[in-house]
């Protein structure tokens with residue numbers, strides 16, 4: 253078999269991939285490049301096309317249009333068994349008529365690798381399931397089956413490992429433990445991982461690069477911090493963490509920054525943090541970057557100040573408190589304040605002003621739902 | 627003091643009668659296979675002997691009829707099982723236009739009275755100019771066994787998760803290897819029960835066979851003809867042997883299953 257198995261991972265490229273199902277377009281304009289050896293997370297809401305993307309890469313689904321390249325080679329028209337790719341399926345898909353050891357050895361036997369059972373045993377030991385080698389999949393717990401599925405894929409040292417929400421069925425504690433193990437294994441073997449999840453914390457935690465998917469295409473991708481600090485679309489700003497968004501027309505623009513007017517307030521964003529610089533735009537800020545004041549703080553122009561507004565909800569979440577402030581003509585603004593116990597107690601119904609540094613604003617390329625027209 | 631109650635006795639008595647009713651013909655058949663009957667008829671007890679068991683084939687007709695029945699059963703089971711399994715997989719996995727029609731067509735042989743099916747097939751063979759014989763019996767048996775095979779295997783295919791086959795493809799198995807290493811072993815229990823069912827239906831069949839076998843003698847046909855003159859004890863021997871073999875097969879599969887379950891639990 254002419255599969256090119258490298259000792260380390262290869263890069264993956266999707267070019268303009270499109271997938272139409274009868275009456276439904278699952279993927280459109282899907283472009284993706286994952287450098288070799290990277291831990292890449294694909295994050296998105298249910299039904300956005302994550303599994304479909306993985307199936308196209310694995311060859312289990314044919315793209316309607318577009319190309320798939322692994323290690324620079326076009327593999328769009330090759331069969332699944334000819335691709336140097338392995339998948340950890342969302343439902344594990346262990347073979348019920350084989351022992352755990354035989355399950356793990358399956359890929360090695362297919363490729364006629366020497367000593368399949370010994371290598372399979374090593375892989376099982378890696379996921380700490382050597383003792384269960386002779387059992388059947390039905391005799392293992394969900395978490396154990398998940399680890400077998402991982403070993404069965406890993407043992408082949410594929411250039412690219414596809415993981416479809418492999419931790420989805422685990423409880424929180426085991427999930428965190430497996431995240432650490434998975435990351436350690438990836439670093440150790442140096443393979444390229446494409447990890448699908450809808451748990452944003454998991455994606456941010458493990459991945460070198462995170463891509464946020466929405467409705468069949470990638471909205472934005474980048475390092476986790478960059479994605480969080482500078483979301484470029486309304487969807488990303490709301491899907492990754494929380495955001496306060498303000499929509500208005502540009503009224504002021506100078507060399508460094510531009511400002512919009514919302515309900516009589518001027519909201520400013522640095523130009524190099526604004527995706528769109530004309531017309532009506534949306535500016536956002538993360539709730540933990542904001543503070544509130546009991547009187548108008550009269551700050552310099554490197555701050556944005558909105559208010560006064562009334563506190564309509566307070567939530568104590570432990571490390572920080574969440575305040576919801578209704579500002580007339582602007583809308584509701586969320587503020588996170590560290591629960592350090594030095595600020596004076598604020599009560600529901602009090603009047604406050606909200607401020608943040610201009611450098612923490614971000615300008616989006618689109619408008620949040622409901623503001624598109626006009 | 628306990629009150630005597632007829633109600634309490636009803637169930638045991640009724641069960642006993644029902645069992646006796648079902649078992650008497652079988653017991654009769656087995657007992658009379660040891661009858662030292664001298665004439666053609668085997669209706670009066672004439673003393674115990676093992677001769678009939680040891681020399682079943684002394685009456686050549688009985689054994690050749692049995693051989694034919696086994697041969698027809700095996701061949702039609704083989705054909706029906708292969709065709710039926712392929713059909714079952716196709717019907718579950720692929721959506722095509724005629725699917726509903728094929729499903730319905732498969733039920734027809736089961737729903738049609740055997741006399742009608744047998745006569746219909748015979749008419750068909752006659753019109754086609756195919757003389758009744760071994761070939762026509764086998765075709766006729768495949769026709770009615772096929773439906774049962776498809777129904778049995780289909781149930782199994784429906785429980786087979788297609789993602790298992792995808793996992794096989796993902797792990798470097800080509801479509802043929804996926805079929806033999808994953809699909810087939812997982813369907814095997816269904817295929818085996820379908821084949822057993824098919825064989826017993828074929829072996830047992832009289833009506834359809836009667837219409838389509840011409841001069842080929844099968845065991846049920848032999849008994850039917852012989853019954854007019856009194857069934858020879860050799861026929862009892864074979865009937866008893868078949869009955870015992872069937873019981874043994876059931877017992878072995880049951881015990882085998884129980885042992886496997888126990889082994890699983892132990893681990």
Ligand SMILES: Nc1ncnc2c1ncn2[C@@H]1O[C@H](COP(=O)(O)OP(=O)(O)OP(=O)(O)O)[C@@H](O)[C@H]1O
Pocket residue numbers: 273274276277278296297298299300301302303304305450
């Ligand atoms: N075979 C199919 N035929 C028709 N539509 C399909 C098919 N497979 C998937 N879809 C549709 O394509 C869309 C994307 O599906 P996909 O399974 O890729 O979602 P996902 O992002 O993996 O979601 P989840 O997080 O729930 O697993 C869904 O709306 C789904 O209904």
Ligand SMILES: [Mg+2]
Pocket residue numbers: 302303304342416
């Ligand atoms: Mg999915």
